[in-house]
Amino acid sequence: MTIALDLLAPYDFAFFQRGMVAATLAGALCGVLGVFVVLRGMSYIGHGLSHAVFGGAAASAVMSINFFVGAGIWGIISGVLIGRIARRKIIGADAAIGIVTTASFAGGIALLNRYGQARKSIEAVLFGSVLGVSWVDIAAILAVSLAVGAIVLFAYRAFLFATFDPQVATxxxxxxxxxxxMLMVMLSVTILVTMRVIGTLLISALLVIPAATARMITNSFSRMLMLSPLIGALCCLAGMNLSYHLDTSAGATIILVAAAVFTATYLLAGRRARLRVASLNHL
Amino acid sequence: MGVTINSEPLIRCDALGVAYGAGFVLENVTLHIRRGEFVGIVGPSGSGKTSLLRAITGSLAAARGSVEVTRGTRIGYVPQVESVDWNFPITVGEVLAMTRTRRHWPRTTRSERAEMKEVLEGLGLHGLEGRHIRELSGGQQQRVFVARAMFGKPDILILDEPTSGVDVRTRHEILHLLRDLHSKGSTILLTTHDLNGLASHLPRLVCLNREVIADGPPRETLIPEVLERTYGAPLHVLEHGGMPIVLDHDYTSSEVLRDTERQMRSERESRQ
Incomplete structure (x- = not known):
C-alpha cells in the first residue's frame, strides 16, 4: 500500500500531470515519425533538424516573437532545405546537413549570449523542461499528433510506396x-513542439530508438507503425515516473529507459531480429 | 494461345536523344512498342538501356526528339532485384497493396484481397501474403515485384534487368513466367545483359549502344556483325536447336566453331 502511494505521489502535482501527458504524447508522436526517419536513413537529418530548430527558438526569444511561430518557420525552412539538398545531392548530404544545422545552432547560441537571458533559455531548450510545460504546449503537441496521425493514416500507402521504392513510385x-x-515539414513541426519535453540534444534519440526497437520485433511495416509509437509512449511514461523517484532529469531518464528497452529487446529477440536492426546501417 | 499485336504503338520514341549534362547517352533512337509485343533491349553497360527505360517512364526528359506514351497507358515497372531494400520491414501483401494509392487506408478491402489472391495464384505465390520479402527464394522475390506491377493492371510491363544477379534456376523461372504472361496478352519490354539465357528466347530484340544498332528477331540481331558494333568486341555466334548462342570467349582456334560459323553465314546469305 505504501509503495503504491509512493509510486502515485508525483501525480499529486499538477505540473507532473501536465508533464506526463506531454511526454506520453511526444513519445507516441516521435514514434510514428521515427519509423520513416529510421527506414529512410534520415537519422542524421532528425538530429540536424533539432539543432536547426534551436536557432529559430533562440531568434524568436530574442526578437520577442511567439516561440511556435518563430521556431516553426525557421524549422520548416531548414527541413525543406535539408530535404532538397539531400535529394538533389548538391553536395554530400551529411556535409550539407552539418553546415546548415550547426550554423543555425551556433547562431542560436550566439544570439542568446549576446542579448542576455541566455543560460536558462539555452538549458531549457537543450535539455528540455518537461515539468514546466503548460496546457498550451500540450495543446500544441496534441494538435500536431492528430495532424500527423491523420496524414500518415490518410496517405499511408503513398508514404509507404515513396519510402520503400521511390523510383517505382515516381x-x-x-x-x-x-x-x-511533407515528411520534412511534419518532422520539423514535431521537433518544434516536442523539444520542450525532451530537449534539442536528446530528441533524435526519441525519434530513432523506439522505431529501431519496433524493427527488431516485426517484419511488417504496418505493425512497425503501430509498435513504434506504443514503445515511444511507454518509454516516456516510465521515464517520467522514474525521473521523479530517482531525482534525475526527465529527458535524460526517458532516453535511458528507451535505450534499456532497446538493449533488452536486442538481447532477447534472437539473432534474426539483431540482423534486422543491423541492416539499418545508417543508424 | 496466339498473341495479337496491335498496329498502334503504345510507346513511340522518335529520334530520341537523352543527355546527362552536355554528354548524350542516347542519340537518334527510334523505337515503337505495340500492344502485345515482347521486346528485349540488349547492349553493354553504359549503352543507355536504363536511360531509355527512364525516358519511357518519364523520369528522364528527352533532350532531342520525342517519347510518347499513349494517353491512359498504365506502366507496370519492375526494378532490378539488386535495387530493392530486402531488409525493409514489408510483407508480400504490403508490397502489392502499396500500388493502390487511390485507397489511402492501410487495410485492404475485400475486393483488393480477392484480386491480390488471383494475381499471387497466377504467379505461383499463393499463401505468401504474410511472408517477409527476404524469406522468399530468388525466383519468388522477382515474381513478387512482377506481381506488384500486375496488381496495378498495367498496359505494359517494363522490367529492368530481370535476370541480373539471379541463379540459373531463377532465370529459367523468370523466362517461363514472362513467356506465360506474354502468351496471356501482356505487353512486355525489358532490358537484359543475358544474351543466351533470356534475349535469344524473345521474339524481338533491340541492340543498343547510344543508338539503335539493330531491331528484329534474334536470328537477325544476334549475329557477329551486329554484336561487334553493339559491344565493340568480336563475339561469335553458334546455333543450337534453332537458337543463336553467343560466345563471349575467343574460340577462334576451334576448327569446329569456324566451320559452324561459316555454315551459319552461308545459310543467312541464302535466306536473304
Missing part, C-alpha cells in the same frame, strides 16, 4: 517529392 505517378517535403 514511375507510377506518385508525387514523391511532395511526400518528402
Amino acid at each position: 514511375v507510377s505517378g506518385e508525387r514523391v517529392a511532395a511526400i518528402e517535403v
Whole structure:
C-alpha cells in the first residue's frame, strides 16, 4: 500500500500531470515519425533538424516573437532545405546537413549570449523542461499528433510506396517529392513542439530508438507503425515516473529507459531480429 | 494461345536523344512498342538501356526528339532485384497493396484481397501474403515485384534487368513466367545483359549502344556483325536447336566453331 502511494505521489502535482501527458504524447508522436526517419536513413537529418530548430527558438526569444511561430518557420525552412539538398545531392548530404544545422545552432547560441537571458533559455531548450510545460504546449503537441496521425493514416500507402521504392513510385505517378517535403515539414513541426519535453540534444534519440526497437520485433511495416509509437509512449511514461523517484532529469531518464528497452529487446529477440536492426546501417 | 499485336504503338520514341549534362547517352533512337509485343533491349553497360527505360517512364526528359506514351497507358515497372531494400520491414501483401494509392487506408478491402489472391495464384505465390520479402527464394522475390506491377493492371510491363544477379534456376523461372504472361496478352519490354539465357528466347530484340544498332528477331540481331558494333568486341555466334548462342570467349582456334560459323553465314546469305 505504501509503495503504491509512493509510486502515485508525483501525480499529486499538477505540473507532473501536465508533464506526463506531454511526454506520453511526444513519445507516441516521435514514434510514428521515427519509423520513416529510421527506414529512410534520415537519422542524421532528425538530429540536424533539432539543432536547426534551436536557432529559430533562440531568434524568436530574442526578437520577442511567439516561440511556435518563430521556431516553426525557421524549422520548416531548414527541413525543406535539408530535404532538397539531400535529394538533389548538391553536395554530400551529411556535409550539407552539418553546415546548415550547426550554423543555425551556433547562431542560436550566439544570439542568446549576446542579448542576455541566455543560460536558462539555452538549458531549457537543450535539455528540455518537461515539468514546466503548460496546457498550451500540450495543446500544441496534441494538435500536431492528430495532424500527423491523420496524414500518415490518410496517405499511408503513398508514404509507404515513396519510402520503400521511390523510383517505382515516381514511375507510377506518385508525387514523391511532395511526400518528402511533407515528411520534412511534419518532422520539423514535431521537433518544434516536442523539444520542450525532451530537449534539442536528446530528441533524435526519441525519434530513432523506439522505431529501431519496433524493427527488431516485426517484419511488417504496418505493425512497425503501430509498435513504434506504443514503445515511444511507454518509454516516456516510465521515464517520467522514474525521473521523479530517482531525482534525475526527465529527458535524460526517458532516453535511458528507451535505450534499456532497446538493449533488452536486442538481447532477447534472437539473432534474426539483431540482423534486422543491423541492416539499418545508417543508424 | 496466339498473341495479337496491335498496329498502334503504345510507346513511340522518335529520334530520341537523352543527355546527362552536355554528354548524350542516347542519340537518334527510334523505337515503337505495340500492344502485345515482347521486346528485349540488349547492349553493354553504359549503352543507355536504363536511360531509355527512364525516358519511357518519364523520369528522364528527352533532350532531342520525342517519347510518347499513349494517353491512359498504365506502366507496370519492375526494378532490378539488386535495387530493392530486402531488409525493409514489408510483407508480400504490403508490397502489392502499396500500388493502390487511390485507397489511402492501410487495410485492404475485400475486393483488393480477392484480386491480390488471383494475381499471387497466377504467379505461383499463393499463401505468401504474410511472408517477409527476404524469406522468399530468388525466383519468388522477382515474381513478387512482377506481381506488384500486375496488381496495378498495367498496359505494359517494363522490367529492368530481370535476370541480373539471379541463379540459373531463377532465370529459367523468370523466362517461363514472362513467356506465360506474354502468351496471356501482356505487353512486355525489358532490358537484359543475358544474351543466351533470356534475349535469344524473345521474339524481338533491340541492340543498343547510344543508338539503335539493330531491331528484329534474334536470328537477325544476334549475329557477329551486329554484336561487334553493339559491344565493340568480336563475339561469335553458334546455333543450337534453332537458337543463336553467343560466345563471349575467343574460340577462334576451334576448327569446329569456324566451320559452324561459316555454315551459319552461308545459310543467312541464302535466306536473304
